[in-house]
Structures are given as structure tokens and as C-alpha cells.
Amino acid sequence: MNHVCASRIYDVGRVDWSLSRHPEPYTAEANWLAISELRESFTEHVGQSRFRLGRVLGEGSMAVVFEAVDLEMQRRVALKISRLGSPAAGPQTACEFKTLGLFQHRSIVRSHALFDDRTHPAFFTMQLIEGVSLDVWLRPRLMLDVRRLRCALLQLADALREVHACSVVHRDLKPTNILVTNQGRLVLIDFGLAADMTARPLSCEPGDIHGTPAYMAPEQAAGQEPSPASDMYALGVILFEALTSNLPFSGNLPNQLWARQREQPARPSTVACGVPADLDVLCGELMARDPRCRPTAEDLGARLNQSQCA
Secondary structure: OOOOOOOOOOOHHHOOOOOOOOOOOOOHHHHHHHHHHHHHHHHHHHOOOOEEEEEEEEEOOOEEEEEEEEOOOOEEEEEEEEOOOOOOHHHHHHHHHHHHOOOOOOOEOOEEEEEOOOOOOOEEEEOOOOEEEHHHHOOOOOOOOHHHHHHHHHHHHHHHHHHHHOOEEOOOOOHHHEEEEOOOOEEEOOOOOOEEOOOOOOOOOOOOOOOOHHHOOHHHHOOOOOOHHHHHHHHHHHHHHHHHOOOOOOOOHHHHHHHHHHOOOOOHHHOOOOOOHHHHHHHHHHOOOOHHHOOOHHHHHHHOOHHHHO
16 A cells, blocks of 8 residues: 555544433343244234244344245245334335345345335345354364464455445444354355445434444544445454454443544554464554555455465
């Protein structure tokens, strides 16, 4: 990269971290009841002539993903139902479905069909990925497999190159949003918070934040417009966590965000032993405070050796 990398401080103080913007998480019991009600509502309004819901594959504050059988298409699918009762739920679900339709890449989950007739919560079906989350796959015997880590970085670089080439920013890159099949194929999932870089205005207002705080880039946490560099920072956090079993910043959320604006994270080699030198350097570059200093997905792919996945 031929630009000058200067430090940049983002004003985290103006970001609204109120409970109205980030509701208190469900208790375990309340969450179980909410999912049960969502399942019952789905069966009541949609019936079982087309879909049979199975186990919960994943859930968050915005949606629940079930394993399901599509009886008409005679295949198992992942079925994502919005758990938002607001009028925006349908358009938001449709937006994620449309975003997934932009990609044709083996490391990005494929969408199937959207269902939104406004008589029941909007939902869509997508490719069912059978595998484990990235953090589990990287430690097959509770010890980091560095070869697997290098292979993961190569596949993620290629997937993010496709995402960014389509003018999309994922905005919620983290280990649980990356699945790995039994064959070692990584698949990027959950584009519910993805931002379309061609849209003006973007799907966020100044001061709004979207994503998981532990993996947010400084500019993202400060409510600035996201960019592909924001995803690359999150990838750096994933790499740091894989190498050290820790996140780069600790403490309560406000302190983490404060430090993120003003401190360059420590190198993994200062936290853990046996960190490969090249990955140590790469991690520092990916987590540069200034977005202009971070490698792009294309840069990263060029630096990694295809033979590392052999």
C-alpha cells in the first residue's frame, strides 16, 4: 500500500449505548419461551404442508434460524425467521435475502427462497451448512492448529474479496458467523447487518452502531460509516483471539471502546508463546486504528500461500 498511515482517533463519547438502542439480552428462560412462541406462530400461520421445523441452529436478538425440511423441494434447509414485531422486519429480512443473492462463492452461504406475505413473520430459506464454528474447528484437540488457521485466513480473504467487490460490508464478522464443514470448507453466514456501500444514505445514521462490540473496528464502534476495512479489523480480532485465546481489549464495554480509540492492540507474541512471526505482523496490520493502514482482502489473499491449505 502506497499511502501514509497516520493514527486516527474516533469520538466514542457521542455514541448512544442506551438500553433503548441495545435491549437487555433475553434470560435463558425468556429466550426459550420466545423461541417456542415463534415456532408455534410459524406453524399456525404457515402450516406444515411446506416446511417442518427442526432444531434451532442459531438465534439472536433479530432472528432465529431453524433446521427445516422443505417438503416441496425435498431438501433440508436452514430457515431464518425474523423475531422482530416491527413493520421494518419484513424489509430487513428481504434486504438480507437480496444481499445473499449477490454472491456466488463456495465460502458464502447461498439463499434459496423468500417468504413475506405480511400475514406472518417474514422468513427465508438458505443452504444448510453442517459443520462447527471457526473457533471450535481451529482447536481440534483444544490446541491451536496453525495449519488450519492459515487455511482459514486464505479462505476468508477470498470470501471477503467477493463480498467487498459487490460493494457490501458484512459488519458482524466473528467466529460464530463462520462455519466449517467436515471437509474443511469455511462458509460465511449471517448477513443480517450487512451494509450496501452503494446506498446513500447507508443503512445507518450517524451515531448508530451495528455489530458485535468485541470485534468492531474503532470507526464502526464510533458510529462512523463502515467500509471494507472494518471487516478486515474484525478479521484481525479473530486472528488475535485464535493465537492468544484472548480478545485484544478487556474490561467493561465503555473501557474497551475507549481503549480501542486510543491504543494500538498488543501484538499476539507479547501475550502468548509460539506465535508465528508472519501472523504476528499480519495481526497488527489488520488491527491498525487507521482504516487506510489495513490490508485489503485482496492484499491478504496475495500474501497467503495456496499450498498452506493442501
